[in-house]
Structure formats: C-alpha cells, structure tokens
Amino acid sequence: MSKYGTDESSYKEPYSTFDKVNTDDITSKIIGDFGRWQFWISFIMTLLKLPIAWYQLNIIFLAPPQHFWCAKPAIFAKYSDEEWRKICSPNIEEHPCLIYDPDLLYVSTAMDRSLIPLVACPMFVFNKTTFSRTITSDWDLVCSKHWLTHLTQCVMMWGIVIGGIIFGVLADKYGRKTPLMISVLIQGVASYVASFMPDYWSFLAVWFILALGSGGVGIISFVICMEVVSGKYRTTVPVLYQLPFGLGNAIMAGLAYWLRDWRKLEFTLATLSSLFIFYWFWIPESPRWLLATGQIEKAMVVLKEAAQQNGKCYTMRQLKQLMPKVKSQKRREPGFLAFFRSRNMRLKTFLLSINWFFTGLAFYTFSQYLGSIGGDIFVAVSWTGIISTLGAITCVFIVTKMGRKTTVGIYQLITAICFIMLLVVPKDSFANNWPRLLFAGIGFAGMAGSIPALYLFSGELFPTLGRNVGISGVTTFARIASMIAPAVVSLDNIIITDFPLILLAFTSFAQILLLLPLPETKDKPIPDTLEQAELF
Template sequence: MLKYGTDKIGQTDSNRFSFSVKKPPKRDEKDVTAKIIGDFGKWQFKISILMAVLKFPIAWYQLNIIFMAPPQDFWCQKPAVFKKYTEREWRKICCPRVEEHPCLIFDPDLLILDPNMDKTLIPLVPCPKFIYDTSVFKRTITSDWNLVCTKHWLTHVCQGVMMWGIVLGGIIFGVWADKYGRQFPLMMGIIIQAVASFIASVIPWYWLFLCNWFILALASGGIGIISFVISMEVVSGKWRTIIPVIYQLPFGLGNAVMASLAYWFRDWRKLEFALASLSSIYIIYWLWVPESPRWLLATGQTEKASEILKEIARQNGRDLTLREIRQLIREHEVQREPDPGFMAFLRSKNMRVKTLLLSMNWFCTGLAFYAFAQYLGSIGGNIFMAVALTGVISTLGGFTCIFVITRYGRKTTVGLYQLVTSICFVLILMIPRSKYSNDWPRLLFAGIGFAGMAGTIPALYLFSGELFPTLGRNVGVSGVTTFARVASMVAPAIVTLDSFLTDLPLIILTFISFAQMLMLLPLPETKGSPLPDTLEQAEQF
C-alpha cells in the first residue's frame, strides 16, 4: 500500500503525552526536508496546485456516467402499417397504460385489425426496436447500445466497472509508486487515462468499451492515490492539515466544468472526446513535477534527493549548498521501525472498535456520495443545472471546512457536515417535484447536501489519520478509506431501486446519513491532543 515519506498528519505537541506505556526514543520533530526547503514555499504552492488540479479529470471520469446514461425517454418504433397515426397516437394505442417505458407492446399484427378493440384480448410481444427522445441528449450509451428493459442493468455495470478499477488502480499504482517512485507511475497514469478516454469516445462495441473503461479506471485510481501522496509529501507543519482539504476542492468544480461541456455537446462521444483532450494536457506535468525527495531519501538515493532539494530550496529563496544539504541528510538519518499492519489494529481491543467504526463511517460516506451523485438527474428538471450547481456549492463546502475544522475540532466537524447533508436529504424528500421553476428548491438543497459531503470527506480523512498511531498511520487510513470505494460499487444498485419507488434511493441515503452520525459518538475528539506514536499509545487514546 502506498506510503508517503512522513508519519504525521497534522500537528502534535510531544510534551503533552501522558501515556503510561514506554515511549519510543525522542526524535527531532522537524524532518530533514522541512529543514532544507521549509514547511511551505513557492515550490510547495506550485506542486500543491498541480496535484489538486488533477482532481478535475478524476471527477470527470468518476461521475460522467451522469451524462453518459442520463434518464432518457424511449418508446417502440412505429411499424410501417401504422404510418397514418402520429407518434403520440401510436404510443397511446400500442403501450400498456401501466408502464411509463413499456418493453412490451400489444401485438401489432392484431392491433392493426382494430386499434380500439379490447386490449385484454391482445397478447403482449417484445418491442423489436426502440426510439429515443433526443430533445435533451442527442446520443447516450443507452441509445447507442439499447441499454433498456432487460439490458438496463448494463448501465450500472459501467459505473461498477469504473469503481472496481479505481480501487484496484489505487492498489496497483500504489505498490508501483512505492517501488519505482512517484513521478513515473503518475505520468503513466496520466497518459493511460488520456489515451483510454480517446478510445472510449470512438469504440463501437459495449463489451470492448467496458474493458477499455476498466483500464481508464485503473489509471484514474492510480492518479488519485499518487497525487494525494505527493501533495502530502511536499508540505510540513500546519500545512498537512490545510493541504488535504484544498486538494479536494477542484472535484466539485470538475463536475461544474463537465456539466457545461455536456450542455454544449449533448452527445456522450463528443463529451468523452472533449474530456480526453483536456486530460491530455496534463502530460506537460513531466516537465513540472520532479521525483519526490522524501521517496528518494526513504529509498537511500541521497545524491538525487540532494540535487532536487537544492533546486527546491533555491526556488523557495533558501540559500543552501549541496554540501550543507548532504550534511543535514546525514545528521537526520534514522532507522524506521516497521509498521504494525492493518490486522494489528483489529487485534487490539480499543483500536478494533475505532477501526470498525471508521470503516463503517467511510462506507456510509462513500455510499451517500456516489449514490447521490448518480441520483442527481432525478432531483430537478434540468440535469445540467443540477450537476453544475451542486458542484459549485460543494466547493464552497470544502472551503468552509478549513475554518470549521481548525476551530471546532475533527469529530465535531465531521458530525456537523453529516448533519447538514442529512437535513438536506429530508428537505428534498419533503419538497414536491415540479412545483417550482426548474425545481430550484430541490436543486438548492441538493447543492448544500453535496457541500456537506464535500466538508465531511477531508475532515474524516484528517480525523481518521489522527486516531491511528504514527507507526501504521498510512496503512490504517488506507485500510478504512477502502470501504468508501467498496461502497461506490454498491451505489449503482441503490440507484436502481428508484424503479420500485421514485424516491427510495434518497430515503435509504437519508437513514444511512443519520446512522453514520451515531457511529461518531464512541470516538474521541483529537483536536488539541497529542497524536500517539505506537499502537500501545493509540490503544489508550
């Protein structure tokens, strides 16, 4: 599992430890890279922005199923013998009244004898060919591959494949990045993502499209994990609290950009080509993003690390020679203790409870986020406005998280944003559809609900990290956040429940959102508390 070359998340005060267990040997709290290049400077600002901007394509490919397979009206094609009837008249006489989108029609051979005859006497037969409403979307994967009726589940398979690929991509690229560095795997992910997106825009067969979509998902998952790790490795001190929040902000804006492009093109293939074109721009990162100096130091490549650190120090206005840098590196060489592993947390009584509660909370968070994102098309009449508005408002939610989390603490912040999301879900259920122009109240609360989730995710990341000990923090956080990815695979199944009851998916998400707040209650607040270094200390925290 990918680890970044530091063990702390947030700030600690080592003098405030009051654990009775034996403490590890005291180390210099300021790591060597921070002493050389500083906690935050021009170079860290540049890299942090570059990594955050990678959230744009991550958002596009995780959620563009919204515009690839949106809600779309369809009906059975009119046979030539019924040419004297208008489309409206044909749909009225051929379809059973109990179905909005009938997959079966009255037998045309019998219906033509007397269209007004008792329909109970006419058997139902499968529709041979469907016609799709192109008033909003000219082309979707639904219309291209007839993913309706018995094939409707294949639209959700598409999203499931994407989420499986992201999970596996995070693991595969994580191992790759641990072994061969951050820069090369990141660039390979960017190239694969762009090429696979270009291929997806022209591929004519559904099952081959799924294979290509899975490869794209692998790359997207790899980019996500590596970019996050790099954004954490380049900063130190208080910036390790702020940067993870800032890193998440472009995700919502990415949704707004995608909605604008979808509104312009109204064709999923043209949209995919446009996203591929934008994604290919990131290849220029090869010139801007060097290898991580922390990874180089961790793997013993001190000479390369020294040269990169010297250039970074120069950009940050810190005048250090190569000789001085090498001397600092030698002085700060420490023997790392092995991480305990994720299973060690499940064997410890107190940490087992924390780990299970965090895992369930991440599962609920992931399920609410991905299911609600796919459900957006049913919130209001204008799907483009719904996605764009929620994207912009969710970004504001991420901004507010920076201020709330530093003032009120981690646990309180997570609970507060989860409460906001839950209340918004309830209000959406209470407001009737189509009562207001463009369903603007429903869209507004959908946006605020997304803002709540946008504030929950970075706060929950930080809260999770501070509950795990320094030795094992990375593997602990990686382990519990994996459950959010698992939930993303379940999300399409939740969305399909709207075929039984229109708002059933949202009702389920409302209960889940309230339930996850209860899972926070047994967990301790970490704000202002020293972070545990060892598993023994974490057990008593």
C-alpha cells in the same frame, strides 16, 4: 524511549533507525512549511481532481434519462409516429418495452386488445432533443438491458477501488512519481479508446482500465499534497485539494451542453486528461518518501532544488550535515491487512472504514436525489459542483480552527439535520419546493465539506510507509457503497415512503458516533512508521 511515548524495540518488523526520525522536522527545517515550491506542487496536484470528477460522474451524461418508444414497422407507414405509439402501447408502463403484436394489430387496429398478446419491442427510437447520442441510444440499454447502465457505474467504482489499491501499493514501494504518471497515461489513453468502442462489452472492458488509472491518480495525488507541506499548511492544502472536484462537474456539464454526444464528450475529456502527461517534467519524487525509505542522497537532490525555489540556498555538504546518519536496509512495506494486526490501528481502521462506507452511501445516493430536483440536467450538475466547492471552502476555515475530528462531525451533523428536514417538509407545499431545495443544497454542501476533512483525517492517522495503502483501503468502502446507491434509491415508496432519506439520516448520525473513539490529529506529528501510528 521514543518521542511517541514507548519503547519501539518491542516491535518485530525490521525498520531502520531512520524510522525514529521525524521527517516533518527535516523537510520543514530545510525548505520551510510552505513556499513557492510547495505551492506549485500542490496546485498541479489539485488540478488532477478535474479528470477524477469527469470519470467518476460522467455516467450522468453518458447514460442520462432519455425518452424512447418502439420503432414503427414499415407496415404502419401510413400512421404518424404519435398514432403508432397510441396504437401499439398497452399503457401499463412508462416505457414501451412490451407492445401489442404488430402483425395482429395490422389486421385491425380496432381489435379487442385483450385478444392481442404482448411481445417485446424489437427496436427503439430515442428522443434526441437534448442528447444526440448516448450509450443508452447507441446500444439500446433499456428495458431488459437497463441494468447495464448501472453495471457501467459499478465497473467504474470497482476499477477505482482496485486501481487505488494497486497503485497505492506501487507508490509505497517504488515512490510516488512513476506510479502517478503511469496512472495518468492509462487514464488518458483508455478514455480515447473508450470513445471509439463499437459495442458495449468492449467499451466496458476499456472503461474498467480507465477506472484503474483514475483510482491511481486520485490516491497518489492526494498523498503527494499531504507530504510536500508541513505545519499549519498540512491542514489547509489537503482540504483545498478537493476543490477542483466541484469545478470539474461544472466544466463537464458545460462540455456536455455544448457537445450533446457521448463519444465527442469522452474524446474531449481524453484530450484534456492527456495534457497531464507533462507532469513528468514538472514534479519530483516525494522527499518525505525518499527520507522515510532511507534514500538520503536522492532526497538531498530534491530538497536542494526545492530550497532554492523557496529562496534558501544550501550546498550538498550543508544538506548532508542536516541529515541523520542512517544505514540503508531493505524495508517491509505494510499492507492494508497489517493495520488490523495491532489493537490501536485495528480500531482506527475499522471505524474509518465504516465511516467511509456511510459517506459514500450518502454522497452517491443523495447525488441522484439532488439531480432529480432540477428539471435541467446541465443546471443540476453545475449547481451540484458549485455547492460542493462552497462546502470545501468553508471546511478550510473550520478544520484549521476546530481540528479534524470535530470538523468531520460538524459537517456530518449538518447533513443529518438536512435529511431530517427533508423528511419533515412535505413535497409541493411551497412554490417550486424551495425549502426542500434549500435543505437539499445545504445537505450536499455538508457532505462536500465532510469528505475533504475525512480525507485529511484519515491520511494523518496512517503512517507515511503505508499511507497510500491505508487511505485506498478505507476509501474502498465508499466505492462499495456507491455501487449499492442505485438500489437504495429504488427502495423509495417500496418499503416505506422516503426510505432512502430515513436510512441516510440514520447513517449520518451513526457516523458521528464512530468518530468519538478516534484521536484528534490537529497539531500532531504525522507518524512515519506503523509502530509510530500504533502509539499515536
């Protein structure tokens, strides 16, 4: 009988006898739950959240809202820019995508406008008071090409999804370190190249490659944080791992305020991201992965060094005595679809996938809503980062005391209530709309608290062999939701007033119901194999 409660011999996949050994017990016994070694690895992994934040959200500064108007033809040189704009504009739309035919206007500016056809503006002038250069102004991504700004973010999210899947599979098969460093390299190099691209489509191709690297960095760094710690620190460290995401927002906003040019901003972010290549010399392979795959000799080398940094001395002979006797054999790593082949894991994976979809929909839709509240885009983004940091900090205390599932539910309930309050409190009823701003801030903090708890909860429900694939698989649905978020925002006042908030309130309450069938993972051993996860 297994420690998980039933006989594992009935499963057909050829896992070695080492699968029945809890790698938590081995690593904790040798190096302890948390020490200097775990602190160092965890700390440098959390710093990787900075570039993840930069590239997921820098579309805010690459293509910010920017006023523009039709360029004045040479034949209207005697008119001022303001006079030209009044003459050519039909005043039927916010931006001058269509203007009165300038050739006919030149004949007589007083001509009856009903007799003058509208034509597409051939060239635009952009207000560069706030930003000297954006991808919008560089490539005229307005009017009929405005959808390309949304495509840019969709490509980023699809790249992160695909990158997470590809590098998740590679990390489960070949170890955590090498795929992580390849991801870091791709991310930095692609960011440099993107800052020099001369046209939109070549930029978009490089942007997708950058997203692949960013997806790999995100999924592998999180898994490493989970695998290097044990005991109660397996709760706090993966949650604290999310903190720099908000800090990354604030840093990016500061850089954007200083540079005001998307190419300079992208080049600067590339330079900072490239510094993480030095991690090759600072991080070892995950000892838990080495143990789970039966690579005992390599695991002992890593554990010996880790133990020394934690003030524990072992000889290789002593370490060997602590290791179980195991015959190394070829292993089959489960893919994401493998989690749908058994009843228990199929239910878990399905519920987590839907929960992540609703989480992504709320986060990215509400991020746009929160950004529209403040007049200063730099302040708005910085404020968002600060709020998310506070949400993650409070999450640490709650998830330690209340458990994973309960914590996710609490924060999702807070978010849902804030959406309801935003529907109840009318606009412009208070000075500066302060109650709506307050509820919006608390709602965002609720999402910022639920996301790290949901990451932790998801990671503990999937086994070590397949954790990268499992997490990247369920979080893929959050990326898909992020792609439709702009469409949801655009439905405001089209279907019914405040339709996006009504939808988000409904989905937030639905998320709580989706949590109920899932087991609590607090103080439970992490499953190493698919069999153990099925029996959990």
